[in-house]
Amino acid sequence: MDEARAPAHSMQTLVRGLTARRPPRAGSLIVTVFGDVVMPRGGLIATQSILDVLGLLGLTPGLVRTALSRLTSDGMFERSRAGRHSFYRLSDEAWARYEDASAVIYADARPAWDGGWLVVMLVDGPAASTGAADGDESLRRGLTDLGFAKAGPALYLRPANLGQAERRRLDVLLDDRPALLVDGRGGAIPAGFKATVEGTWGLADLARGYDQFARRYGPLATALDRGAPLDDAEALSLRILVIHDYRLLVLKDPRLPPEILPAGWQGEASRLLCRDLYRRVYAASERWVDAHCTGDHGPLPPPGGLVLERFGG
The missing domain is CATH 1.10.10.10 (Winged helix-like DNA-binding domain superfamily/Winged helix DNA-binding domain)
Structure with missing residues (x-):
């Protein structure tokens, strides 16, 4: 049936x-x-x-x-x-x-997206002396939990549509950590970008x-x-x-x-x-x-x- x-x-x-x-x-x-x-x-x-x-x-x-x-x-x-x-x-x-x-x-429905992006670049930190390009492992894991994708050896990004609680978690995660946060608009989505999202x-x-x-x-x-x-x-x-x-x-x-x-x-x-x-x-x-x-x-x-x-x- x-x-x-x-x-x-x-x-x-x-x-x-x-x-x-x-x-x-x-x-x-x-x-x-x-x-x-x-x-x-x-x-x-x-x-x-x-x-x-x-x-x-x-x-x-x-x-x-x-x-x-x-x-x-x-x-x-x-x-x-x-x-x-x-x-x-x-x-x-x-x-x-x-x-x-x-x-x-x-959570309720996600906040509307205004086209902005969050980019985190990991810089010199505890892992630098070991040669680990990803920097602090706990920081990397925290970024992944917040939906950031790895875009390079020390670069993570995601759309800036985080809810308030998630944005607070990000602020706490990055507080006094070896990372640079860039928050800004990324311009028009290029043709073919959606085809890369599933893999990224x-x-x-x-x-x-x-x-x-x-x-x-x-x-x-x-x-x-x-x-x-x-x-x-x-x-x-x-x-x-x-x-x-x-x-x-x-x-x-x-x-x-x-x-x-x-x-x-x-x-x-x-x-x-x-x-x-x-x-x-x-x-x-x-x-x-x-x-x-x-x-x-x-x-x-x-x-x-x-x-x-x-x-x-």
Whole structure:
């Protein structure tokens, strides 16, 4: 049966089919749950509640405990105890990283592009004495995370369409670092430039990922539009899966303006699909969390106000 024409009663089958076809990695999925569900509610959650949430997605308690132990050893989580109960929270460093990621994951539409470009030239720095042309490795990695493409041995560039949070990250990244930032207009886009974008920014795998995302979640959006019932547990499952899959894509996306993207690019369509599904299931998913998840003082506190600003509010 064509999933887009699935009857309402098959909604549960569609949701469960997402994990059956492509089981997500436990550790990565746990990070998604903490960032999306737990952080807005104070950041700390009982181990049993984590097991219950991940159990909705078919992950066994043993698999989840093993992943939590590994992530804790890696510095991602901190574990505490109160009597017979144990609890987890993101470490301060992991919390800060996910806050930066959240500004990208839950972003509204990209700012309009005025034709400007940002160019960063790495100059003499810590790596110069070793002969490494790319300069400071952490600086290079930070520029790549912000969507800069390598245009030469020590040159990185991207369109100047960064959001406010991303521009702040760039300013912090370059503060007192061996780099020169040039911010200015680049003139008219030359003929043939768009043909070089996919290779320059390495977009081929990302393009396939967005296409798969649309095929995977489009049928669920259609089913919901046609009145398919969805209980609270299914709503939370769908919310976690859609934000998890979108997170893995958008954090690799240089978020280029449409003026230079290849034809048929599905990045913005995927953002809108993720946003619409997220809004559709949010209230029901929060009811499940209210009823089943606890912290060190009983039920988790209600989500903070920042969650209301996700995807533009």
